[in-house]
Amino acid sequence: MTNALRLSAAGSLLGAAVAAWAIFVHAPADTLQGPVQRIFYLHVSAAIAAYLCFGVVFICSLAYLAWGSLAADRLARAAAPVGLLMTSVNLLMGIIWAKPIWQWDPSQTWDARFTSTVMLWAIYAGYLLVRRFATPGRQAARFAAVVGCFGFLDVPITYFSVSWWRTLHPGYVLHAAGGPALPPEMLQSFAITLVAVLLGTATLVLARHRVEALQESRELQVERDSLTLKAMEVR
């Protein structure tokens, strides 16, 4: 493990501890929803982290398609699974939060935010499947880059879904008209959690990037070794 990765991991653990204090001690309990409202902090932070990861995939996919940059392709490969992980966290925590508050059953009541987020999840799961099952090399990278570019279109759709379709999911809380619709302690707790989640996400992307780089070197080494062996056999 590199020193940057170790430092980033230590910072993430510290951030997680401070975020736990902010969520469970510093933030006041919601008078209407009770303790379950505290799910909000990680639920929303995970969504923002996922959008940023998909933004990285989008920019790197464009860079790969435009200039064939292998470094950009590697970064896209590292950011996509972490974005998918954060979308899963966001989705599952949202379902768990909605159950006691609205007695919500996703199979019975249609919700625009839920549907668009499930679509986002499916698009990036598809991105990873393309990576895994397309013919390895440039072709897989090109197919995945196309999915990475078009898939990003669902991010603004997901974000604006609460204002375009007025369904069950609450409207904007942080970007509400007239400023954030949260008391200061809740806003501070959210800011702390967001920083911690973004730090953790960056650490995961860094670690995944290192795994991808090591796998590339291993494949290259195996190829080089087999060529050397063949050359020796010919001699």
Next chain:
Amino acid sequence: VNYLILGYAVGVGLIAGYALVLVRRLRALEAEMGQGAARRPDE
């Protein structure tokens, strides 16, 4: 409270689980590359 605990168990569990899988894979790859590099000069 039960839903709060369930929510955080699922959310934090997923992130921590993925982090652990990544660390194990990273260590295994680093060990493999280290062994490969150590073996190659003798050959």
